[in-house]
Structure formats: C-alpha cells, structure tokens
Amino acid sequence: MVKCEIIDSQKKLEDLVKKLAKQRAFVFNTETTGLDPFTIKLLGISFCFKEGEAYYIDLKSQIRNPKSETNPKSKIQNLKSILENPKIEKYGHDLKYDFEVLHENGINLAGVTFDTMIAAYLLNPGARVYDLDRMVEVKLGEKITPLSALIGEGRKKISLAEVPAEKFAKYSAERAEATWRLAQILKLELEETNLIKVFKEIEMPLLPVLAKMEIDGVKIDANLLKKYSAGVEKDLAKISKKIFKLAKTRFNLDSPIQLRQILFEKLKIKSDGLRRGKTGISTEAGELFKLRTAHPIIDLILEYRELSKLKSTYLDALPKMVDPKTGRIHTSFNQAITATGRLSSSKPNLQNIPTRSDLGQMVRKAFAAPAGFKILAADYAHIELRIIASLANDKKMIAAFQAGKDIHRETASQVWGVPPGEVTPELRRAAKTINFGVTYGMGAKGLAESAGISFKEAKKFIARYFSVYKGIKNFIEETRQTAQDLGYVETLFGRRRYLPEIYSEIPAVRAEAERMAVNMSVQGTAADIMKIAMIAVAAGLPKISPRSKMILQVHDELVFEVPEDEIKKVAKFVKETMERVVKLKAPILVEVEAGNSWGEMVKIQN
DNA sequence: AGACTCACG
DNA sequence: ACGTACGTGAGTCTC
Numbered sequence: 353m354v355k356c357e358i359i360d361s362q363k364k365l366e367d368l369v370k371k372l373a374k375q376r377a378f379v380f381n382t383e384t385t386g387l388d389p390f391t392i393k394l395l396g397i398s399f400c401f402k403e404g405e406a407y408y409i410d411l412k413s414q415i416r417n418p419k420s421e422t423n424p425k426s427k428i429q430n431l432k433s434i435l436e437n438p439k440i441e442k443y444g445h446d447l448k449y450d451f452e453v454l455h456e457n458g459i460n461l462a463g464v465t466f467d468t469m470i471a472a473y474l475l476n477p478g479a480r481v482y483d484l485d486r487m488v489e490v491k492l493g494e495k496i497t498p499l500s501a502l503i504g505e506g507r508k509k510i511s512l513a514e515v516p517a518e519k520f521a522k523y524s525a526e527r528a529e530a531t532w533r534l535a536q537i538l539k540l541e542l543e544e545t546n547l548i549k550v551f552k553e554i555e556m557p558l559l560p561v562l563a564k565m566e567i568d569g570v571k572i573d574a575n576l577l578k579k580y581s582a583g584v585e586k587d588l589a590k591i592s593k594k595i596f597k598l599a600k601t602r603f604n605l606d607s608p609i610q611l612r613q614i615l616f617e618k619l620k621i622k623s624d625g626l627r628r629g630k631t632g633i634s635t636e637a638g639e640l641f642k643l644r645t646a647h648p649i650i651d652l653i654l655e656y657r658e659l660s661k662l663k664s665t666y667l668d669a670l671p672k673m674v675d676p677k678t679g680r681i682h683t684s685f686n687q688a689i690t691a692t693g694r695l696s697s698s699k700p701n702l703q704n705i706p707t708r709s710d711l712g713q714m715v716r717k718a719f720a721a722p723a724g725f726k727i728l729a730a731d732y733a734h735i736e737l738r739i740i741a742s743l744a745n746d747k748k749m750i751a752a753f754q755a756g757k758d759i760h761r762e763t764a765s766q767v768w769g770v771p772p773g774e775v776t777p778e779l780r781r782a783a784k785t786i787n788f789g790v791t792y793g794m795g796a797k798g799l800a801e802s803a804g805i806s807f808k809e810a811k812k813f814i815a816r817y818f819s820v821y822k823g824i825k826n827f828i829e830e831t832r833q834t835a836q837d838l839g840y841v842e843t844l845f846g847r848r849r850y851l852p853e854i855y856s857e858i859p860a861v862r863a864e865a866e867r868m869a870v871n872m873s874v875q876g877t878a879a880d881i882m883k884i885a886m887i888a889v890a891a892g893l894p895k896i897s898p899r900s901k902m903i904l905q906v907h908d909e910l911v912f913e914v915p916e917d918e919i920k921k922v923a924k925f926v927k928e929t930m931e932r933v934v935k936l937k938a939p940i941l942v943e944v945e946a947g948n949s950w951g952e953m954v955k956i957q958n
Numbered sequence: 959a960g961a962c963t964c965a966c967g
Numbered sequence: 968a969c970g971t972a973c974g975t976g977a978g979t980c981t982c
Binding site: 608609629630634635636637657662665701703704706707708712878906907908 | 961963964965967
Binding site for chain 1: 969970971972973974975976977978979980981
C-alpha cells in the first residue's frame with residue numbers, strides 16, 4: 353500500500369517544495385481533465401522520490417498564493433523553481449505530455465532525464481503500446497487502479513473533475529510511486545542491453561525538443577485550402593458525371609466493393625493477373641493502372657481517386673485542426689511508436705503532406721510563412737543510401753558519393769558498363785528505383801513493377817547490381833546472419849529491434865524478417881542521425897536566430913520558420929550542424945531550400 | 959473494428 | 968516452385 357499525503361494547504365505545499373528541493377531526482381505526474389495538453393485543465397500533480405511514499409497536490413483545494421488569489425496558475429508557482437531546475441532530475445511516464453501541460457501553466461520544465469514510456473519503447477520498439485498499467489503488470493507483477501475504477505465505463509462514465517479528491521489523490525499517487533519503482537528496473541535493463549546510451553544521449557534530450565515543436569505549431573493558410581476544396585469539389589462532380597455515363601449507372605465511387613462490381617461484372621473488364629484481396633479483386637491504383645488501355649473509365653477513376661483523397665485528407669481536414677487559440681496546427685510527434693526508431697506524426701499527420709502531384713504542391717502552398725518570415729527546409733540527400741554504403745563499407749558506392757556524382761546515373765553506368773553520359777532516362781530510373789529499394793530488400797517483381805520494366809530485365813539488373821556493389825551484397829548477408837544469431841539487429845548507435853520471426857518455420861515469414869533486419873539497420877541509423885541533428889540544431893538555433901522555429905520533421909527533412917533577413921545565416925547553421933553531427937564513410941550532404949511556403953521552395957547555394 | 963486505399967519518407 | 972518492398976497515419980466503407 354502506498355502512503356499518500358494530500359497537499360491541500362499552502363503550508364503543506366511549502367513543506368513539500370522544501371523536500372523536493374533536496375532530491376537528486378523525483379517522479380512527477382500531472383493529472384488533467386482530458387488528453388489534449390493544449391485544451392485541458394490541470395487538476396493536480398503527484399510526486400514520488402521514495403518507494404512506498406507519494407504526494408498529491410490537489411489544485412482544486414484551498415491552496416492559495418497570497419499574491420494573487422484569482423489566478424489559478426499562481427497556485428503552482430512555488431513549484432516553478434524546482435520544476436525549472438535542470439539539476440533536479442525529473443522522472444515520469446510520457447513526460448512530453450507533462451512538459452506541455454506545465455508549459456500551458458507558465459512553467460518551462462527542465463531536467464527531464466527518465467521517461468519510463470521511452471525506456472520501455474527502446475527495450476522493445478515492436479510492442480507499440482507502453483501504457484503504465486500494463487508495464488506495471490509486466491515488470492512489477494502488480495495491478496494498479498485503472499482509470500475506469502474512478503470514472504466508470506461506457507454510458508455511466510463521469511468526468512475526471514467529478515471524482516472525489518481523496519480517491520483521485522490515491523489513484524495519482526499510486527501511479528507516481530509505481531513509475532518510480534519501474535524507472536529503477538528499466539534503468540538496469542537499459543544498461544544490460546547497452547541501450548542506455550541511445551536513451552541518455554538521443555531520446556531523452558530529444559523529448560523537450562519535440563515538445564517545443566508541438567507547442568510552437570505550424571501556420572497554415574486555411575482559407576487557401578478551403579478555396580481549393582471548393583474548386584476540387586466542382587472537378588469531382590464533373591468527373592463523377594462522366595464515370596456514371598460510361599458505367600450507365602450511378603454508384604458510390606468511394607466504395608471499392610461497388611467499384612469492383614461495376615468494373616468487373618457490369619463492364620466485364622478483364623481482371624486477369626490482378627492482385628486479389630480478402631474480399632475480391634483489388635481496385636487499388638497500381639492495379640487499375642494496368643487496365644488503362646482496356647476502358648476509358650479507368651483513367652477517370654484514377655483521377656477521381658487522386659482528387660478525392662487530397663480533398664478529404666488535406667483540403668478539408670487540415671483547416672479543422674487549426675487551434676483557435678494560436679491559429680496554428682499542433683501535431684503530435686510520437687516518440688514511442690515505430691519499430692525502427694523513426695518518429696511518427698498524428699492528429700494531424702504532418703509527415704504525409706502531398707508533394708508528388710500538382711495539387712499536392714498546391715496543398716503545400718498552404719503551409720505558408722507568417723509576414724516577415726520564410727519557410728526553410730533542409731533535407732539529407734540520399735541519406736539511407738549513404739548509410740548502407742557506409743555500413744557495408746562498399747568502396748565503389750562510397751567513391752561515387754565522395755566524387756559528388758549523380759548517384760543514380762553512376763549506378764546505371766556501373767551496372768551496365770556504359771559511360772555516364774550514355775545512360776538513358778529509362779536506365780537511370782531503374783537504377784534510382786533499385787537504389788531506393790535495396791534498403792528494404794526489393795525483389796525482381798517489385799523492381800519490375802515500380803520501374804516499369806520486365807521481370808526478366810529486373811532480375812538481370814539486380815544480379816548485376818550486386819556484382820558491382822559487392823560490399824552491399826555482403827552487408828545484407830551479414831545482417832541476416834546477425835539477426836539469426838542474436839534474434840535482433842542494431843543501428844550504428846545501438847538502437848535495437850527484435851525479430852522473433854527470423855526463427856519461423858515458414859520461409860516467407862522468415863524472409864520478411866530478414867528484410868526487416870536489413871531495413872532496420874539502415875532506416876534506424878538514419879533516424880538516429882536525424883534525432884541527434886535535431887538536438888544539436890535546437891540547442892544552437894536560439895543563439896543564431898532566436899525568432900526562428902523548428903516546426904516539422906519529415907524523416908530526412910527539417911522545416912523551419914525563419915525571419916526573412918536571417919535566412920542565409922540560419923541556412924548555413926542548419927546545413928553545417930546536420931552534416932557535422934555524425935561522421936560516416938560516405939559524406940553526408942544536406943540540401944537547403946527556402947520560400948514563402950513549403951510549396952514554393954528555391955534551393956539555397958552555399 | 960477491420961478492410962481497403964493512399965498520402966509521405 | 969514459390970511469394971516477397973521497409974516504415975508510418977487517416978479517411979471511408981462495411982459489417
């Protein structure tokens with residue numbers, strides 16, 4: 353049973369603050385009215401720095417700051433100096449959330465050194481879910497009070513604010529105390545697995561950087577998106593009309609089932625060789641594309657699909673996500689989701705904003721800089737290929753990068769033994785495809801399909817590719833072997849991914865795990881490098897340009913909002929920082945662009 | 959809730 | 968001979 357002291361008076365609060373000031377480290381946990389850190393209210397904060405004991409500050413109670421009784425924020429001002437002191441280590445579970453809640457309440461959290469969610473993620477990035485309740489069960493072998501015990505479930509659910517203070521205090525204190533004990537265990541596990549370095553030097557320093565990016569948010573021109581949406585709506589109506597005329601019937605174009613019925617039953621378009629899903633013949637774009645010449649309706653459907661996707665996912669959805677308080681979009685950068693160490697972005701996902709089509713570029717124009725500012729984007733050029741070349745110590749590919757060559761042209765030239773000047777666009781395209789595909793174990797079928805060449809040609813291409821780049825071939829072999837021997841693979845910095853399927857009896861399942869192994873070491877190393885760069889950029893940027901903001905990360909790209917007259921200075925700093933954080937055998941190159949929006953960028957020469 | 963589709967790196 | 972592209976999040980339909 354956890355001893356819980358409820359802090360409900362000014363005197364008790366002062367005593368707690370004195371105790372906290374003496375600690376080397378403590379767990380804290382904010383309790384709020386909801387899940388969105390930007391709209392919720394702070395109800396209380398629990399603390400723990402000793403097994404079996406915890407405290408809960410009840411902010412709904414009679415705590416009063418004598419200076420200003422009316423401002424609720426003032427209640428926790430006594431805690432400010434403690435929470436902002438980087439020398440006192442803060443532990444917690446999902447601290448990015450607490451960071452943001454405190455920021456909303458005027459406190460800039462510092463000294464964040466142990467997040468149990470991040471620790472558990474590093475120990476097994478494949479798990480995807482790291483909620484405290486489950487971790488306490490697995491690691492401590494105990495059950496803690498679930499939230500549902502307080503607020504009920506389903507229709508009878510009450511709001512957190514309605515829970516009696518004492519019950520709520522116990523609940524919160526129990527979690528803080530469990531987090532404290534969990535942290536001790538996870539720390540040992542991180543040390544045993546050599547993951548402590550990635551934890552201390554990459555993930556924990558990154559956490560406040562991500563929090564800051566989420567807090568700052570991104571400006572979008574919602575009116576522009578709404579204008580486009582109205583235009584696209586008219587286009588869609590026209591296209592639908594044409595499709596219905598050809599089909600001689602109206603149907604729901606958004607329903608793959610109805611579409612399949614029209615195409616393959618009513619119009620009797622031949623479906624030989626098309627991929628099949630669980631419910632029937634696939635109608636995905638890649639498959640329909642193969643039928644383009646069979647019927648004029650196909651092109652119209654593809655056009656409809658593209659426009660309708662962009663309209664619903666971006667043009668209509670993004671304006672709804674603008675925060676009325678800040679006028680900006682505040683995405684979540686999830687630090688404990690992916691199996692490889694990448695970040696993910698959600699609510700909304702700002703890592704999949706269109707870029708390929710013309711309308712995609714239009715969407716990006718809505719990511720516009722505020723007056724007096726420009727958007728600056730810096731991306732690692734061919735980062736994964738440079739990484740695989742370096743990890744593999746492939747002399748030929750490293751040499752090509754060192755010479756600053758057009759890598760895809762060079763690949764085509766090497767593979768087919770023709771001078772670079774004689775490489776046809778078709779050959780270069782195929783080389784580009786395989787250069788991308790090599791990091792995830794592309795086969796001949798995949799290459800043939802995405803490069804638009806025959807299966808036979810693709811097979812030959814791959815064989816010659818690996819006879820040219822022998823180092824890469826060996827690296828792939830060795831990585832598969834490592835995965836077999838250890839049951840996991842590691843990135844250059846020691847981030848791990850376990851691959852239990854590597855021992856499967858089923859060849860296809862085993863092959864999949866082998867591809868994952870190769871991909872993890874490359875994609876994961878790229879993720880490590882980007883994270884290290886983000887930490888370095890965030891640390892240096894305020895000195896170079898205090899008004900500049902890092903607003904987005906898209907795996908190999910960082911996006912900034914920069915005062916117009918500081919573009920050159922910031923471009924130089926960001927490029928050099930990103931290029932210098934890590935030294936590989938192949939050089940790392942960062943390309944920088946700037947413009948009035950994310951959709952109209954021009955390269956910056958250095 | 960799951961399937962399908964498709965946007966990104 | 969076979970069946971293979973890695974990692975994500977979200978909108979929509981269907982049950």
